[in-house]
Each structure stands twice: as structure tokens, then as C-alpha cells.
Amino acid sequence: MNKRKRQIIHAARQLFIDKGFNDTSIIDIISTANVSKGTFYNHFGSKNECLIAILEETREETVSSRYEMALNQDPSDKDILIKQIAILTHVNRKRNLVQIFESLVGNTDIELKKALEKHMIAELNWLASRLIDVYGEGVRDISYECAVQALGMIQQSLRVLTMARSKQPATPEEVVQVVMNHVDAIIERQLKSQHILITPEVIQALQLKIKQKAIHKEALLEQLQGFLDRLTPEDPESGIEYTKYLLKELNSENEHIHILHAILSAFNKSFRGTSHEAEAHEISITIWRYLHMKKEMKK
Amino acid sequence: MNKRKRQIIHAARQLFIDKGFNDTSIIDIISTANVSKGTFYNHFGSKNECLIAILEETREETVSSRYEMALNQDPSDKDILIKQIAILTHVNRKRNLVQIFESLVGNTDIELKKALEKHMIAELNWLASRLIDVYGEGVRDISYECAVQALGMIQQSLRVLTMARSKQPATPEEVVQVVMNHVDAIIERQLKSQHILITPEVIQALQLKIKQKAIHKEALLEQLQGFLDRLTPEDPESGIEYTKYLLKELNSENEHIHILHAILSAFNKSFRGTSHEAEAHEISITIWRYLHMKKEMKK
DNA sequence: TTTCAATTTATACTTAGGGTATAAAAATCG
């Protein structure tokens, strides 16, 4: 991603968190980011589009943190799941961004609406599949029902707790912990008699909305090669080595998925604090998604 | 309430439902309501204030429908509770208004925020106390926890179902039914080991926010007398009789609460379809609230 | 180092919408 674009996104994100979306004007954003109006509109068609970019960035951050957290862990470990869920709240720092996203549910901008729906569905898909990891295949039929209700409870709890602003505010982990306990009870009950709202038809209708665009391997390799070319001897040696390895491994016909996973995490960390951090992160995400796509296709 | 004000509120409500809050301009509202800009600003300080009025009207409609529904029914009947809960969704016709209310969560207008919080707390209070009606005193400690989670699940379910727009959309009753089944499971679990988010401190912090203004009996009597004076022999005889009875009963030192309840319902219905409908309705609500206040004070 | 295309900047402009101000007309009420 472009340097300017990042500049703008970060300024905008901070302003949105501090003052809210509506109370932040384009002028605010461009003067904080030290760019001109023209540049802003070169990168974003509108203020909403800028918000969508932030939403996407935030999501990517969440996804990659969750991947890292699950690395080399037992997928059925309930505590890991709880921590993973809580990450979303952490990433939306200080909860202010969540409020913004919530506040856009009723928005009439079609693009924005679609973006929000996409993110919600992605979250549901992820959680439903993780619930199956934790509770076993037996809950497959009710996994979406439970995912929906879990997210609903978490959101509402956070809302009420924020509203009350009690002295000792509950951490996201505590909230998720209690809610997952409720989910536990619901699952136990549902395994006996299923009264479900989120039926297979509903899920299918949702999936039709999301059609993730496929990641093309060539484009990915090109991106990675370009990244490598731009590295200099000043850059961390380990990072260069990881990059070369990733390139080699992805070039081969049959990737070693698990090894790639491990390397990716190290690759990502090795550029932390350098000027390449952002791009390295972006590349990690893309590869992670690529691997995930592969895995899905095998099924 | 004033005739003009009603005119404006109804035009605005319809427009908000049809086009959304942001996409409805003041011009739209006043031209639909056939009033001038000056009149609009005579009644509402701003567009937001108009929205708050709609919110309040909607709430009153909900509250009174619920009262009517519970009349002479067993308070511990779970089906009645389900129907009562679903009323909120019905009143916010076609769900469009709900979206609007949701979309204001992140709003920065302090008055609007307060209004929304007040309504949410009122809903929580109501539901928590109804859960005790249904499940008994044993659930008092967890009643708010359950109320919060129930509302969270309902909202989220409706959101997802709306998003999916499956062919056979679930009715609000079905949604509430399934969610209450989940709540049932949660209660069962919680009665053994309580892991609660919505602690007494949180609840107390909430209550501090709401401080309902007391209803003064004199003002109420005056309003009712004024209403009676404006009735003519053309108006339904039953309605006149009910009004006189209410006046007499409220004037006595010790009101017969249960009888008043029954009469109120009849009073309300007898003016339906007449030009006094709106005011009669308004008066009913006030008296209901007054009675409710009395009952609370006795505790 | 020069050159040429793309990007960025500064600035001025358009448009939409919320809200204010005010004088004249209409409705309401004692």
C-alpha cells in the first residue's frame, strides 16, 4: 500500500477514534495527515471510502493476530478461543472504533453497507468454524446459531458496561469469558432439542454475499519478489532469509503449509520497527489468506 | 400534544422509515407535513430533537401495548412474555426504525445519546422484572444479566436475518421464542454457578442515569378535566362515561388500582378512530405510569 | 543531468443541508 494512503488512513483513524466519524471533517483529516485535498481524493473517492479502508485494515490486523495466537496451539483449547475473540475488541482500541462501526449499520451508502456486512459475515464464519474446533463435529448444525448469539451477547454486554462506566471496567476477556459460558449452556441445551434461527438456508444466503475474490499465486509471487528486490543489506538479515525462503517455498508446486505458517510468523516479526513493517505485514496477510484458501479448496 | 407537532412527527417518522434519517432533510419533512420551516423549529430545536420525539412516541406505544396485553393474564406465563417482547419489533414497523435507532449509538449529540440510553435502560428494567415474574424470585440476582443477553441476542438475530433476507423471513415472535429458549438454558446454568457481568454495581450505575421525573397528580387531573370539557355529545357515550369515571376515581384518596387498569384499557379503545384518539392514548399512558409509580413507592 | 509523466499542492468554486432572522399573514382566545 502507498505511503500517502497509509499516512491518511492513520490520521483519519486517530481522528475518528478521538472525535467520532461525523465530527471529523475532511479538512481535519488532511491537515493532520499533512496532505492536500487533492491527494485525499486521489486515494479515496469519499470520506466513506476512507472509513472502509480503515475497517479493512483493522480487520486484517485482527485476523493476523488471531493466526499468530493460534500458531502451534491446540485448536480445541477454549481459552485460546476466548483470547482470540477478545482481540477484535482490543484492536478497535478503546472501543471507540466499535461504536463507529456500529453507528454505520443504518447507513444508506451501499458500498459502506456491503463492507460492513462482509466483515460481519467473515467474523461469523470464523467463529462458527472455531466453535466446531472446540466443541467437535457434533455442533456443526448449530455452530452459526451459536456464533450469532455469542457476538450479539458480547456486543450488547460491552455496550451496557460502557454505558454504566462502573469503576472497575470489565476487560474484553472477562466479557468474552462469561458470554462463552452462556454459549456453553446454550449448546448443551441445543444438542438435545434444536430450535434454530440461523438455518442452513440463512447461512447460504449469507455466503452468497461475500464471494471473496481469489488470490492469484502469480500476483502474490510478484509482490514478494518486488519486496525482496527493495531490501538492502542494511535490512535485518533474518528478514531477508525468511523472504527468500517464502519465495522459494511458494514457487514449488506443493507448498508445505505448516512450515509456511511458522515462517510467516517469524517473517512478520523480523520487520517490526523497520520501514518495511507495513508492507511485510500486508504480505503476511495475503499469504495467510492464500493458504487458507488452499485448505478450503481441498475439502 | 399539539396537532402540528403530531403532523410533523408522523411525516418525519414515515420519511425516516422510507429513506433513513440522514437522507431525509428538514425540507423533506416540512414539505411532507405541509408546514413551514419556522413551525418546525417552533416545535423542535433540531432534527435530532424531532427524532427523540419519535423515539418517545414509539416507546409509549410499546409500553401501552404491553400493558394491555398483560391485562388479566398470568404474569408468569412465558408465552405472554414472548409476545410482549416482540411488540417492540412490531412497533418499529418493518424494522427500519430499529436500524435508525441502532445507527445513533455512536452519535455525538449528547441529548440524543441520553434519550437512547434512557430507552435502553427502561427496556432492561422492564425485561429484568418480567423475568422474575416468569422464573420466580430465585433469578433476581441474574435477571439483569439475562435481560442484557436476551436483548443482545434478539437484536443480533434480527440483524443477521435481515441481512440474509431468506425467503421465509422469521417473525419477531419466532426470533424471540428461540432466544428465550436460549435464555432458559442460560438461567438453568447460572443458577448453579454464577458468572455474571451485569453486577449490582453496574445496575446501580445504570439506574442513576434514568431518574424518571415524577408525575404530579394535580397536573394529571387537570389534563383529564380539560379533555372531558372538550368532549361533545357527538363523541362516543362510552368514552364520556369512562372519562368521568377515571376522573372520579383518581380524585378519591385511595385509587382502586386494578379497576383503574381495566377501565383504562376500555377508555383507550373507545376513542379509537375518533379525533381524540391521540390525546386519549397520551392520557392513558400518563395514568398507567402514574399507577406504576404508586405501586413502586409502596414497595 | 535532462526530460517527461504522474503525483501533489494550493486555491477557488459548487452544492446541499442545517439552522437563524424577520416581517407579514393567519389563527386563536379573552
Add this chain to the structure above:
DNA sequence: CGATTTTTATACCCTAAGTATAAATTGAAA
């Protein structure tokens, strides 16, 4: 009827989103 309040019509102000454009800057290729 006369006085007071409400309503109307109209003009105006301000903010903020988005457009347009010419001049300046950047950056990479030659």
C-alpha cells in the same frame, strides 16, 4: 373586536463534502 400567539414565506449564514484546475514537485527512464 382587539391583542397575542402561531404560522408562513423568504432571504440569509455557515459548514462541510466534493469538483476543477493550474502550478509545483517528484521520480524514474534515457
